[in-house]
Amino acid sequence: MSGSKKVGSAGRFGVRYGRKLRKKINDVEKKQKIKHECLKCHKMVVKRLAVGIWQCGNCSNKFAGKAYYPGEK
Ligand SMILES: [Zn+2]
Known part of the structure; x- marks a missing residue:
């Protein structure tokens, strides 16, 4: 990722969402960057x-x- 604009990853959601x-x-x-538990073998x-x-x-x-979680948590 490069560029001069400092926009958080939420920037692409536009103005539809509040702060x-x-x-x-x-x-x-x-949280997406951390590993999640497999629903089958339960490894992280x-x-x-x-x-x-x-x-x-x-x-x-x-x-x-x-979209953002593998299952219910
Ligand atoms: Zn697994």
Whole structure:
């Protein structure tokens, strides 16, 4: 990532969201960087492939989840 503009990752959500929500989105995106628990083998190696698509680094289980979370937490 490069560029002179300092826009948080929530910037792309535009003005539809208030400041509070933006902060929430930033928090959520921070959580995306941590690994999530696989719903199948329960190892903390699940990474997000795309919005709503997750894959386990252990058993390669791919599954659809919430946009920002693999499952209910
Ligand atoms: Zn797994």
